[in-house]
Structures are given as C-alpha cells and as structure tokens.
Amino acid sequence: MNVAWPGVEDAGAAQQGPGFAGFEPAPCGTVTPPTVGQALKAHGAAARAELERFLRAQPEAPFLSALVADYPRRPGKMMRAGLCMAAAGLFGHRPPQAARAAAAIELFHNGLLIHDDIEDDSEERRGLPTLQRLHGLPLALNAGDATLMHAIALLLDAVEPLGPHVVKQAMAATLRMSRETAEGQALELGWRDGGTMGLTDSDYLEMVLKKTAWMSVIWPLQLGLLIGSGGRADPETVARFGFFLGAAFQIQDDLLNFVADPAYGKEWLGDLYEGKRTLMLIHLEQHASAAERAQVTDLLALPRAARTRAMVEDVAALMERHGSLAHARAVAGALAGAAAHEHELAFGRLPDTADRALLAGLVPWVFERR
C-alpha cells in the first residue's frame, strides 16, 4: 500500500523502494524451527494481554494516553517478551509474573523507540508515521517519558510478589541496562552528529552491545532468569549469549534497511539518510578510495534534509561494490555462531525444554525475520 503522509518526503519511494540489486538480506536457508515463530507468537500474545490490561487500567489523560498506547499497539515481533518468557520457563515452571514483566519490557522498548525516532528524526515506525510526525515533537517526547515511567511501574508490579531479593536484582539489572542503553545511544548520536569517522568494527560492537544488546536481549533474559529462578540464578550467565545474539540481530537489522519491504517497518536506506555508523559504513570507509571516502564524508557532512536519494543510493552502491554488505552479513553470521556456542555454555545443563529450544532457535531466526 502506498500512502502519502503529510510532511513525508518522497513517500512513494519510502514505501516502495526498488530494493538493492544483488543484495540478499536473508543468508540462511529455512532452518529456524517452526516452533520459534509459534512460541514467539504465543509469548507475545500473553505479554500483549498484560500490556493491554495495564493500558486500559490507566486513567485517561488528554494528549497523552492515546499516544502512550500507540506504539505498543502497532504490530511487532515481541522478541523481547519472548526472551523474558522463555528464560523464565527454563527451570521447569514459568511464574505468572513473567508475562507482566515481559509486558513491561515491551513497554520500555516502545518508550525508547519514541525517543529514538525523535533523535533520528525518523519518519516511519512499523509502517506508520512516527509519533512526532503525527503529534509534533513536544507531545511525542512527553509520551516517551510517560511510557518509560509506566514500564517501570509495571515491572515493579510484576516482581514485587516474588520478594525483595528478586525486586532488588531486577531493579539493579534495569538500572544497569538503562545506563548501558543511554551510553550506547550517546555513542551512536555523538558519532553521527560529531561527524566521527575512522571507527572500527570493535567500536561498532561496543556501541551495539550498549545500545541494542543490553536492552533488547540481555535485560529481558536476565529478568526472565530472575523471575524463573526466584532470584537464585546469576544474571551474568546470559550476558555473552545475549550480546552475540543482540549484535547479530542489530547487524541484520542494519542490513534489512537495504531492503524495501513495508513489512520491515523502517524507511528504506533510512540509516544512510540518518548518517548512522553501521558496520557497512565502517567497512566502506576502510576499503574505499580517497575520492570515494570524500564522497561519503561529503554526504555525512550534509544535514539530513539535504541528502538526496541519488547521493544516498550512490553510497549504497559503493557499499555493495566494496563488499561492505557481504562483510556485515558474514560478521553477523559469525556472531550468531558465537551466540549458539554461548547458548550451549549458558543453558546446556538445563532440561531440554521448549523454552530452551526457543532461545537456541532465535539465533537463526534473527536472519529470517522480516
């Protein structure tokens, strides 16, 4: 469907870009166990039910309630909820509080998305206009704040029945995640706004660990682990698996940005428009000629509004020509392999359950999702 939204430039291209010739975003064959999709759907439904219950229970606040409820009600994979629920079930019994905690995680995630979209001046989120496009920046920012606040309240509601030991560890994990996420976002924004060049793959991985892996994978796993074990399991157990899975997820997300698919939910080549320092951009800078590097630098030096589609497509073409996309795909695959290895280390001694299989199945799943 090609819908022109007011204020959205080149909406036709944004909705139906031609894709990127020669690029295959899904490198793996069909190897994700079919139960992964089903399990995510089931866990997602449980978390959504809790989320909906919570949103309906809030008093109606003008110019706020509808905005807070917007993003959570847009379709999403609910991967973070699935991670929490699966981790909570690893020990044989999933406490009912897991669904509420999973809902809190998704709500927190949506609060950060609102802020992300403002910081990136994004135009679309999950196929629809971003909150600031619909309601203006001030109201969107306020809604993002409120969404984060609601998420913490919901999380406390979830873990308090489990006792002070779980509450303390859950809050400690949440504080750690908050700090890491803010630091990671600061790195990404600082690089972008400061015109930083000369980054390495290691720099990117550190940023992705902080910005993406902690919030999207490690934290949900840790909360699930704490809930499922009654606070007895060591949250650090899941950190390496969470990092490698999260890093593979993010790189694949960056690669998917080169695919024009409204179902993907983000603007085609949006990352290049935003000047995000992806693994592909870093690789291109390292392998491009001096003239090509200047072309990239010139693009990144422009304000976003001045970056034309032709300029962005030219840089994307350079990425393909220099093998930057193939490099990123290969790194993502290797990190996924490391994730599979760490999964075995972290969970290998636990019972062979559907939840453990789900966590293992998420590794190939990150490459096959749309």
Add this chain to the structure above:
Amino acid sequence: MAGKKGSASPGGRARKPTPERTGPIRDAWTPPGLAAARGHHTGGHEDVGEAVAEAVRSGYRVIGENLRQGRAAADRMAAGRYELADAPEELSVLGTRLVQLGRELSTVWFDLVGAVLRDPGLKDVLKPLHAKAPVHAPAEAPVATGPMLSVVFLGTDRARAKAVPMQVAERPSSLVTAGFHPLGTGQPPITKVTFKLSGDGEGIVALVEVPEHQPAGHYSGTVCDAASGEPVAALTIEIHG
C-alpha cells in the same frame, strides 16, 4: 520454496512445478559467517575468514570488558565502598543515583523514582546494602582505575572516611601528610597518621589516630609522595559528636 515453473504436458494438462527438494533439511545449521571462517567463501567480494574471525574476537573482548566493569562496580557496592549514607538516608542516596540515570532518559523518570522511593512499602523491601559505618556519598562514585587509599581509625568509633583512588607518583617513594585540618575554625588538626600496604597488597591504608576529645566536624588533608611532594590523594574525615 521456489521451484521450476509448471508446464503443460503434451496432452495439455497442467503439471505441478518440480520442487527443488523433496526431503527435509537435516544438516546442522552453519551460519554463513562461520562457514566463511571455515574456508567457504560467501559473496565472492573478499576472503572474509580473518576479518570475520577478528570480529568475533573483538566481540569477546568487548563483552568481557563490559562485564568486568560491571563486576567491579558490584564489588565496590558489596564491599561498602559505594559511599552510601546512613539509613534512612541510604535510600535517598540510592534514589539520587537512580535519578541521575533517569535524567539521561527523561525528566518524568526523575519524578517517578522520587515517588517510588518515598513509598513506605518499597522502603521496607529495599534493605540497607551493607552493615559497615556509612560514609557521605559524593555526587558520583569514583571509578577506580588504580590503587585505593582507605582509612582505619584508631582510638575512636566516631570517625568515618571514604576510600579514594590514588594517583600513583611517577617514582613512588613513601607517603606523607601534613595532617587533616578542620573545614570549620577552631578545631585542632588530626596529625597522627601512618600508612601501610593493604591486606590484599593492592592499596594503601591510612592509620589515623583520632584523639579522644577531637571535636566533631569535617577534616581534610592531602597525602603526598615523600620524595617528589606530588599529591597522590585527598582525604576527608568526618568526626561525629
């Protein structure tokens, strides 16, 4: 699953397209990057084996360092070096730190955390994090990158001081101090201070002898390298009434 396009038989009947495979895929999943690292090329643009292996090594270094920093912070808290104030102020100090983090995310979080920590129900849930004599909390906990200077008081249980990181002199000799002087006026300084290596060998302990009738108040002083006169740490001592 794509297959060959269906075709019509000589009799004109449409035929199903021939599937590319007729059985399940049973081989173990091999990420393409891992396959590349094992010598199978992908995409044909470059030999990605070493670059990919280095990416994985970088990944392990990155997460290792991140976890180490987290453990160091947790150890400081567990050892009582997180500078928590006396209960019931302890929660407000923890709240201050939460608030600082919250500021990075939103101002509304600021209000939420304050409200949550004022909740008597939650205060009962969050127990004091250590049993040692609490110390005054700084605006930010120091990040220990080298040896720490901690304090042991002799002759009194009225005194408190926080451990501080030390700047190591270029050519360390012994440590000296001119004593700890009152921030207010009229009180005598605390001058009987000696230094020794900490039990774990990784820091210094200042043994401070506090006179029995030392007036309450704050006292501060600089610890210097004896040979170069270079300051290595600043200490503040609090004497309670």
